[in-house]
Amino acid sequence: MDVPLDRVTARSDDGRSFHIPGPVDGFVVGALVVIDDGERRQLGLVEQRDDERGHLRGRLLGLIADGLLETRATLPFVAASVAAVDPASVDLLHAATGAALEVGTDLTPPGGPAKLLPHRFNRHTFWCGQSGSGKTYALGVVLEQVIAHTALPVVVFDPNSDFVRLGELNPGASGPTADALRERDIRVLRPNVPGSEPLRARFVGMPMASKAAVLQLDPIADRQEYNGLVHLRDALDTTDLGAILPTLGSSDDPVKREMALRIENLGLMEWEVWAGTERAATDVIDERPDATVLDLGGFSTPEQQLVVALAVLDELWARREERRPVLLVIDEAHNLCSPQLDSPVAIAVRERLVQIAAEGRKFGLWLLLSTQRPSKVHPGIISQCDNLALMKMSSPIDLEGLATYFGYAPTGLIARSPWFRQGEALFAGGFVPAPTLLKMNSRVTPEGGVDVPVPLR
Incomplete structure (x- = not known):
């Protein structure tokens, strides 16, 4: 028989994790809870359920006192009541962690806005979701927030021309994000588009x-x-x-x-990639505009895409001691990071990315890698990522690998990925206050590479 919610009690022996004896119903994995032992209130996260006995386990996130959440102070207790979190406590969590980039709606009660921590993009991020999950659209939502509300320059390696309209706004777009984007310096470099700044390498x-x-x-x-x-x-x-x-x-x-x-x-x-007397992509990036989109998909051969990527990565690495922060967003990362790539240029690009993943963080070279197939990205890169964004993923091999690499993401939440609807995601790691299931917000800029519809009579 399930324990009634008003009689659920928890115990913590180490002041870091907690245990709720089961069977307990009403709290799902990923839920925030308020734990009260009569002397203090603490915020916790349910991370695991024992399916056989219904026991719940989780971790403590902070001590609630005097209208604040102290995330560095959690304490053990013998017996404490457990209640569903209230919106005010969620607000305390956002304030305490600095979560300010609103990217979606929390799917776990009590709902409300889902926010990311802008200062924690100083860690590498892994973003994955199968075709049709809404991965590219959702990535655009996050990039809009980063570009609009931080001073972190962004360089997008765009193999499918999905982000070439990042400098435009949807008709009728309004609000703080749209207003901020209107003022941002967003450069789109394209190989063969009249009127556009050319994408070239030297x-x-x-x-x-x-x-x-x-x-x-x-x-x-x-x-x-x-x-x-x-x-x-x-x-x-x-x-x-x-x-x-x-x-x-x-x-x-x-x-x-x-x-x-x-x-x-x-x-x-x-090859049309060579700069000659024109400006190279590295010259533009060196000016550190708010965002630089490299339309790699505009080249006629994959080798030219790789040459541009290699030239940019080499230049940033050579000047790493300048410590000028930049977020390198690599869409369809398997095109540049796959262990199976065997051409000399592809190998050079992959090895440079492995080097940046391992050593670039301290120099301000931060990666955001997006892909449909995690198993096709070099493990030496995935293992360096401290942030995870997971959308619908049905491949058991990929899900098993993600659970292995990203131990900070509750396995119970990763296991729900095959049933995510389009636009739903799990965010975990340092750039989110706690592992969160969310529905992504709408974009204020148009997506460049929308699907081609099926002709109907």
């Missing part, structure tokens, strides 16, 4: 290892040509490929002539 600005990756040169297998590239360092640091190619082709040195043939055979001079 070969001369890339480090030697990246130049070799573009030329598909291996230091061992292609040791003669690679050595020739090393000896051309000074020339290639000041002269672009197009200008140096005639010199290479007419040289008496057979190694240089071989390199000229390689450039021609790879068709590198036909």
Whole structure:
């Protein structure tokens, strides 16, 4: 027989976690509760239910006293009553943690706004959801809030042209977020769109290892040509490929002539990615506009997408000691981070991202990775993420992996992911006051890559 809610009692031996003997009904995993032992009131989160006995376990979030929530002070107790949280206590949690970015509506009683902590985007974030979950739309909601209500510059690697309208507003959009976005400096760089600022990379600005990756040169297998590239360092640091190619082709040195043939055979001079006399993406990002969208999907070949990504990541890493914060948003992250990618440029991009994931946080290089398939992202990157946004996900393999990597997300909430409706999500980790199930808000900017509808008669 279930214990009536007005007689539910809890116990905490360590002052950090609590246990409610079952069977108990009325409190779901993910619910906030107020625990009162007669001397003090504390806020707690239900994290786990024992399905056989109905016992509940959770963790204490803070001590409620004098109209405030002290998140660094939780105390043990022998017996305390447990009640559903009230809206005022939720407000105390938001105030105590600094949660200010309103991104949705909390689906757990008592409801109300779901908010993120803007200062905790200084940790890497992993965002995932299967096709049709509303992942890209929801990511746009969060980016709008970050761009509108923080001073953190955002760089979006956009392979499907989904965020190219981030600088526009929906007709009739109003409110503080819309008003703030109107004032923000949002640059959209596109390869082949008249009237848009071009998206370009500069070969001369890339480090030697990246130049070799573009030329598909291996230091061992292609040791003669690679050595020739090393000896051309000074020339290639000041002269672009197009200008140096005639010199290479007419040289008496057979190694240089071989390199000229390689450039021609790879068709590198036909790529539209090269900056030439135009500004490169790195030049724009160095100005730190509020947001820079890199429309990678506008290129005719995947290799050019990778070259732009590599040039940007290399430049940011080379200047990391400047400690100029930036949030690097990588949509469809499996295109840049997959362990299966095997071309030289793809490997170079992935290794740079692994390096940024492991070491970039202290330099202000913070990642937000979004993907449909977590299993296709390099585990060395996922394991460095302290924030999780999970939308509908039906793959058992992916869900099992997420539960392993993100121990701070209650497994009971992760397990509910296959039944999420479009636009619903679980947020967990440092950027949310407590693990939260929510329905995302509407966007104030248009989505660039909406689905094509099925023609009907």
